[in-house]
Amino acid sequence: MATLADNKKALFDYEILQTHQAGLALFGFEVKAILAGRVNLRGAFVIIRGNEAFLVNADIAPYQANNTPAGYEQSRTRKLLLKKKEIAELGGKVSQHGLTLIPISLYTVRHKIKLSFGLAKSRKKFEKREHIKERDFKRQRQRILKT
Numbered sequence: 001m002a003t004l005a006d007n008k009k010a011l012f013d014y015e016i017l018q019t020h021q022a023g024l025a026l027f028g029f030e031v032k033a034i035l036a037g038r039v040n041l042r043g044a045f046v047i048i049r050g051n052e053a054f055l056v057n058a059d060i061a062p063y064q065a066n067n068t069p070a071g072y073e074q075s076r077t078r079k080l081l082l083k084k085k086e087i088a089e090l091g092g093k094v095s096q097h098g099l100t101l102i103p104i105s106l107y108t109v110r111h112k113i114k115l116s117f118g119l120a121k122s123r124k125k126f127e128k129r130e131h132i133k134e135r136d137f138k139r140q141r142q143r144i145l146k147t
Helices: 008-013 029-035 084-097 126-145
Strands: 003-005 014-024 045-049 053-055 078-081 100-109 112-122
Touching: 003 029, 008 014, 008 100, 008 112, 008 126, 014 029, 014 045, 014 100, 029 112, 084 100, 084 112
Parallel strands: none
Antiparallel strands: 003 100, 014 078, 014 112, 045 053, 045 100, 053 078, 100 112
16 A cells, blocks of 8 residues: 555644545546656545535646646546445535545555545644644653653
């Protein structure tokens, strides 16, 4: 399982309650671009419309600009491949509890590209400060224990 892209900002801005994985419906040149690391998940999110899930605002730069089809949008909406039960469950949680679906990482599983996304709750500003303090304290503690 090779990680191709991470959304580190999402782990800081949101508290992840559950994680899920899904396949992506992509074009061939998009697969090449993702494998080359030309993808950005910052600012992306997952929405559920009807009985389908979509990845919105994920930026996949062209693999080769000259060979990319005319009219290609880098941040187009891409369909997620999930089961109907999973989509219904996620849709209910998002609409009732005021949660959101945030992509966490892109990785490969047996030559297939998968998206890991989480059911997340937004952190307030003071919670982010506490998170930074905890992280710094853990770092300092580890340094002291090493010596």
